[in-house]
Amino acid sequence: DQFKDKVTELALGCADGIIVQLPLPKKFNDIKYILSDIPARMDVDGLSGKVGAQTPCTPLGMMTFINEKKLIDKPHKRALVIGRSELVGKPMAQLLLDNDYTVTIAHSKSGMYTIQRMAEQVDLIVCAVGKEKFLDCTHINGIVMDVGINFDADGKMCGDCYIGDPEAKTTVDLRSPVPGGVGLLTRCALMENTVRSCEQLEEEMRSGRYEITLRESEPKD
Secondary structure, eight states, X not given: OHHHHHHHHHHHTTOSOOOOOSSOOTTOOOHHHHHTTSOGGGOTXXXXXXXXXXXXXXXXXXXHHHHHTTSSOSSSEEEEEEOOOTTTHHHHHHHHHHTTEEEEEEOTTSOHHHHXXXXXXXXXXXXXOOOTTOEEOTTOOXXXXXXXXXXXXXXXXXXXXXXXXXXXXXXXXEEEOSSSSHHHHXXXXXXXXXXXXXXXXXXXXXXXXOOOOOOOOOOOO
């Protein structure tokens, strides 16, 4: 409750944005309960799922990068999103759909044979499963955006994707290495969302439409 009280305090103080850095300690087991007091406009991380909340930062950053670099510059664009999380997989699939991609969604339970075959037939792959050496990119010809953050047996950070046969001639285009990949895109998108939230608040205050309503905190058993 002290945690939620702090969120309420920030909301009433007209903060430009509020983020809750996840993962939280295990004692905070109900994340949605904690996020519920963040007003939609101030949810610059896009975690609450509320109507009017900002677009989650990692998908937004990747989509901006893909469009600005014109990574897929063709009329019929095919994408495979591997992962179905609320933070990356689902919003990434929606953004791709909004940008005229034909989108297939797979996940860790789809079966590796099926995933590998689909991955070899699309123009763009977004892999966000969170499992080391999940996708072998040796025979993939498209562009791969690796969102996974894992650590190998030596404690070295790595993604979900890898080249299974280093000696093979491969044309895969890994546009987001791990580390050094989507983290910067995520931070840029977070700043973009924060600026957008600030501008929205200023517009509401100028027009006299600014109003904030917070529900009463619900008791927890």
